[in-house]
Amino acid sequence: MFKLFRFAEPYRYGIAVTVVLMFLQSIAQLYLPTLMADIVDVGIVNGDSGYIWGTGAWMLLIAAAGTACNVTAGLLSAKTATGFGQIVRSRVFGQVERFSLQEFDTFGTASLITRTTNDITQVQQVLFMMLRMFLSAPLMIVGGLVMAFSKDARLALILVTVIPLLVGVIVFVAAKGIPLFRAMQQKLDRLNLVLRENLTGIRVIRAFNRTEQERDRFAAANADLTATAMRVTRIMSTIFPVMLLLLNLSIVAIMWFGSIRVDSGSIQVGDLIAFIQYASQILFSLTMVSMMFMMIPRASASAVRIQEVLEVKPAIFDAPDAGSADGLEGRVEFEDVTFRYPGAEQPAVRALSFTARPGEVTAIIGGTGSGKSTILHLLMRFYETDAGTIKIGGRDIRKLSQEELRGMIGFVPQKAVLFSGTVEGNIRFGRENAGPDEIEQAAEVAQAQEFVEGLEGRFGAAVSQGGSNLSGGQKQRLSIARALIRKPSVYVFDDSFSALDFRTDAKLRAALQEETAEAAVMIVAQRVSTIMKADRILVLDEGELAGSGTHEELMRTCRVYREIVQSQLSEEESA
Template identity: 45%
Template sequence: MLLKLLIRYLSRYRLLLVGVLVFQFASALAALFLPTLNADLIDTGVTQGDVGYIVRTGLWMLVVALGQILAAIVATFCAARAAMALGRDIRHDVFAKVSSFSEREVSAFGSGSLITRNTNDVQQVQMLAVLSATMLIMAPMMAIGGIIMALRQDVGLSWILGISIPVLLIVAGIIVSRMVPLFRVFQTRIDAVNRVMREQLTGVRVVRAFVREKIEAQRFRAANTDIMIVGRKVGSLFVLMFPLVMLVLNVTIVGVVWFGGLEIEAGNTEIGTLFAFMQYVGQILGGVMMASFMAIMIPRAAVSAERISEVLDSRTTLVEPESPVSEMPTRGEVAFDHVSFTYPGAEKPVLSDISFRADPGETVAIIGSTGAGKTTLISLIPRLFDATDGSVSAQGVNVTQADLDVLWRGIGLVPQRPFLFTGTIASNLRFGREDATDEELWHALEIAQAADFVRDKPDGLDTRIAQGGTNVSGGQRQRLAIARAIVHQPDILVFDDSFSALDLTTDARLRQALWRELPHVTKIVVAQRVSTITDADRILVLDDGRSAGLGTHDELIETSETYREIIASQRGAEEKGVTA
């Protein structure tokens, strides 16, 4: 999976990769040539007292060393450019893929996990790409080249390498095999920390309101401790590996010096040759060490690549048809035809056999008890989910056959939990339509009954909005979200219990303004209060995911027992409130 991901993205930067190979090869050749020059300098220049030869060879070594440094710098530059581009491209594709997900896929992965995959996991793959283009390419060149050059210098000492290299590989293999499962657990624990942190930041008001700071701190401490435990195990393996590698390296050098000294004493080799052989041994074992270090990095990057590929290769249920319909025959029409919906893994459907119609300009209200399926039902209109049975049509076209951009352009959705983005009031309203003028923004605010409080702000439309709209009240946030949907100028407006934070007077004024100013727009209204929907053209009553009545307010009072129960319960609650 890791190799497939690297090939998929690095193949776009072939020229940079060729540069890495060429200059790394040049750097390796220069590094391998230097010990030979050093041996000649000692054996021919120093031992013979030839100062001229020493100067000439020394200058030649300086030129080779500078060439090696320059080649290494260029190779590293090319590797860094390719790796940074790789990270950018993967993050772009992961973001684009997640943006195409329906609510089902986002829920399946979890928002915290998706963030981790597009940040920490991509960083691990990117880091491996940098190291691979430098260390992993250099390691075999140095190891193989070093063996060849060492054998040229002294075949008699080569048996030492035959012992030390396998020992080094066995040590690295044992440690790396223990690290692989730990890296997988480590990334999962990072997901958990991100999830807890995100929940606490998003729900900070709730945490403080219920005095849960200590408990939430304990939750975070537990998740944080889990990461520490796994990280400590990984760290202990790192700590164990490098001393063992250095032990093998140092024992090998001692062996070379010992047995090389015996060879010199016997007259079978020269001092310069021994020095060169020692340098080649260092290069060989250094190459093996680099390969061992990469062997540690590869498992973690492989886990990250697997997690990234799970996102990139996942098939979203929000699939655009092969021949999408971009011309809508009607404007504002919504129709449900025997629609049912079941969440994956659920034992029973959330919606069962729902049918109703909203003609252009009409208002259809949806009411029912908590958990009746109201939000799920309206989520089917903009294709946040797809119906498992039956069909949903918008503007005369089955939503599964419509061009998604055209479909969404014709729908203005005000969610149950209105979300505002970091920026200003104006930038949030223009989220619906970027070219909207200030006059259009103020008109939308007037309809949404938000103009007064915006005018009271010192900066008006330029008032700063914090992430999520946490610096405005719930009612103000709802009205700004409604204004944003109006600025969008859709043919269908969908309100998911979007008046719940408004007082009755503001609720009434807002609905009157909507009906008066937008008579041509179809309105689908989910509401909890009966008073909000009494003037709707039709009211759909939901009870446990099934239709328990469809008609006007007066008709439902006569025909729907569930509707009468809802009215009676709300009236009883109001009377109790008055009595209290």
């Protein structure tokens, strides 16, 4: 956990001031019982009301100063802890943004969300407590012992006996709690996963009448988390009763033996009162430390999970000599490329070689699981190839920075992804500095202009989270417009026309032909009608290239392609 505290370094001056203020506040608290003893032993015993008033005023002033220090230290601690949380969240988010899809698959989306929110909050709260108690509690314990010994060394032996017992209870409970807190965070991941799947898949769940089953699945995950939380709570809840029991027994023992010491004249009444106050301060400080130790096990488990994210070295990174993509043409070359997904038995693509040239449309077709989308993911460097080379403009894509590489590509994913905001904002996502005319042009080519004109506010119309207020075809057309506005060297369409009707599909392909005339266009498609007129069609079968050529050539030479065509088109349509 202490590794994470390096992110509080920008607040080092605030921390230093907090430490000084807590030191002054502790000194003030330690001085007050002595003044109270003087009021009793000097002022009251001698009937000196002037001394009582003077010392009382001095006590009031010291108490006010201590309170001011405490309040200021609290404000600075809150500012430091909040700023620390902000920095760590930014670092974790920035690290996750650099992850390849392989790291996302390893951690899981639900776990990454929990680590970025709940886990960081746990560590942030402990940092706040530590800033308040790190110096104050030890100083109160040590200072209180010193002052107690100064009043009566024999009576102070009671505290020397009790304190190790209290420390032992804290250590024992913390040792038992840490593993359970770690398990608790993992079960929270599971609960978030079930909840996220339920919320995002609510249409499918209701369509298949699986509401009851999903409710049971959530209840099982919730019960599992609750059971672990109950175990932790039972263990942690033993601290306060034990602490209070030992505290009360200590006070009773001090009063018992203190009265004997007063009766024998070994200690004055005022000193006994001060001694009891010092004992209370010591035991109260230990109670506060126990509260902090109740939080530390969970925060320690959370800190480990955060550190796991920060210490991961992404599988895909920019080479030290990564260069610019300026001047590169959009010529895509795959040379003997082989790739296997982590944990898969067989490669998704094997010894794959082809070239997609500027000014041409290269289509990719094949059965489910044949590796079509994998080719596009490898081109975008979402995954790294196991063997072979991928080039753009004659340069290995690993010699380009990821930003430069992806800046050359206009990508339209298989599942249209939109962001909450406006229609214009989603199109401008492709190129932030695009002008209004360019946005309208991109929408017109993508066949989105017609439905956008019908929206209230046109390009300023609101888009809800995930584009849920738009149809599938409308979302796909906006995704295509987002890619077009980049004016890239390579266009990549991952089965991006599946939600379009044939009329819109035909108009879109006609408009795209002119817009993408100078770029390399790669299309993954399920429908043969979408790619029949492509300059080159690549036919994949179980990750290998089964054929390459035009529609007419493949109909003569490729059995796999003929089977796909015959399953979709009549003889007249395929001719």
